[in-house]
Amino acid sequence: MLIKAEALYWKGDKTGSREWTVKAVEKSFERFNCNPKYTGNYLKDVAYLPETDFNIGHIMRQKYVCMYLQPEIWTDMRRYNYSNDKNGITYDGITIYPTLKRPYNLYEPYWCIDYNPDGTLADVWIQRLNYDPETEEKYNRAELERLGAYKNPEWLKKPMIWAINNGSHK
Structure with a gap:
C-alpha cells in the first residue's frame, strides 16, 4: 500500500x-x-x-x-x-x-574520523553492511579488492547505486 x-x-x-x-x-x-x-x-x-x-x-x-x-x-x-x-x-x-539524527553509538574508529572544514564531526551515515571477514576474505578477496571494499572502512559509507541523489525526484 x-x-x-x-x-x-x-x-x-x-x-x-x-x-x-x-x-x-x-x-x-x-x-x-x-x-x-x-x-x-x-x-x-x-x-x-x-x-x-x-x-x-x-x-x-x-x-x-x-x-x-x-x-x-x-x-x-x-x-x-x-x-x-x-x-x-x-x-x-x-x-x-x-528530525533524524545519526546515532552516536556507532563504532568510533570508523565513524569519528570524518570532520567538516570547521573541525566539527561530519554527519556521515552507514550505507551498507560490512562483508563477512570469515568467508569473503577467504573465498572472494579478488572481488573485494576490485570493488575497493577489502579492509576499507570507507566502503561502508559508499552509497548504493539506487541511493544517489541525482535530482531525478525534483
Whole structure:
C-alpha cells in the first residue's frame, strides 16, 4: 500500500497517494490490534496525514511508523539519502525525515574520523553492511579488492547505486 502511495505521489496523484497512505495506516493499526478510538484520533491529526499540502515526507514517515523494525525502512532511508534538517537534502522541496539524527553509538574508529572544514564531526551515515571477514576474505578477496571494499572502512559509507541523489525526484 505504501509503495503504491509513493508511486502515485511521484506520478503526480497526491490525492490517490494520500488515500493509499491512510489505508496503509489503518491496516497497520489493525495489524497491531490498536483501539479504534486511537486509530481515529491518529487519522484525524493533520500533523501526520494532512488533507492539504500532503507530501512525500508524510508518506515516508508513515511508512517508517507502519513498518517499524522492518529492514526495508533502512533501504528507504538510504534511498532518500537520510534526508533531514541538518543535511538539507530534499525531494520535491521536502525534507523526508526532518528530525533524524545519526546515532552516536556507532563504532568510533570508523565513524569519528570524518570532520567538516570547521573541525566539527561530519554527519556521515552507514550505507551498507560490512562483508563477512570469515568467508569473503577467504573465498572472494579478488572481488573485494576490485570493488575497493577489502579492509576499507570507507566502503561502508559508499552509497548504493539506487541511493544517489541525482535530482531525478525534483
